Amino acid sequence: MNRYVLRCVKCGREYEDDGFRLRCDEDHEPAVLRTVYTKKSFSLQEHLPGMFKYYDLLPVHRILEGGAAPVTYKSERLSRYLGLDNLYIIFNGYWPERNAFMETASFKELEAPSVLARIPKDHHGTIVVASAGNTGRAFAHICSRNHIPLLLVIPEDSADQIWSIKPFRDNVKLICASGSSDYYDAIKLAEQIINLDGFFPEGGAFNVARRDGMATTVLDCSYGAGRIPDHYFQAIGSGTGGIAAWECSLKLLGDGGYGQKRMKLHLSQNYPFVPITETWNRGLKNIPPLDEEDAKMQIHETCAKVLSNRQPPYSIRGGVYDVLTASSGYTYSVTNEEVFLAMRTFEEYEGIDICPEAGVAIGSLIQAIQQKKVEKDDLIALNITGGGERRVKRDNEVYFLEPFIKFTDKEINGKGIRKKLEDIFVVR
């Protein structure tokens, strides 16, 4: 008997997992599939490496090396400074003293192993991943470590994000979208490549393994605290992490051993690029079309650059709008000044450097406290999505992945791109 099935949130149709399915076959609006596990409660598989200790709630068929698990602890100093009694920090990154060993210093290291371990082992295609930076770093790290072919597509601005503390193996290739390209241009380039023979898409928010992988943050916190958090704070780009967190809270409600209180989502973006925050706060179900130049200019002004998805899965069924609605959630706009202050505050009180995106989440928590959206004794989960990058780079030698080809945004959006890609990738 299979450990799980995939169920469409729109029509309820169920599918056995072939390791690749992203969507429902029925003719209806775009909707996510969710995993439904036969076993309603999970037990920790401590003998498995990293995040695979949550194997019971991961849609995977094998175990991969090189990834780590989130580490949850109850904050004392930052908690006291903020006037909270029950602040749990879900730390994703590198912090040896806390037993946190994500070598990429990012919680994207929770997505890559589960996505890759969902693919049948005997499959020979190359997975294509478009990334604004840290997702790409995580996939490159895990693929290199496990000899899995990867084609990574990123905006050139993010090339310095693709580093590792071990040299990359040849099975990992990098393409850059150059010129004034952003993440969205990288996504468009990747979409062209997956149409070629031998390549397949990672799937983004539609991939159940990506979401269940990220959801281990909520599992870890709930397991550590003994119940589902009242509030969950995370910075978002696409919002996939928010969707994943909510889905996980539903699974824990189904388990029954973690309380019956619904978790409230608090999702944040970095001003001035705040399409999800603005859309939610205006009560809209669809994100109004963004002017490309305006959006790129706004992204340029943010300090948390990876939160820069111009086409987030907001209005799809089971997407960001639906999970915010179901959780009676909130969204926040956090300025660069608030982010820098939050980063300094965290390092001062908790003792490790964190990434700007984690600073966005802390900035939103500070706003929530000021706006009385949380109570002093509420159980609050704060997802520190990346930390210890400075530390890991100080303790180790760092290697960068060099692009083997670049395309400008004009080329990517021009008519000749398919021919150019075929010339490179298609064996005739």
Ligand SMILES: [Zn+2]
């Ligand atoms: Zn369906």
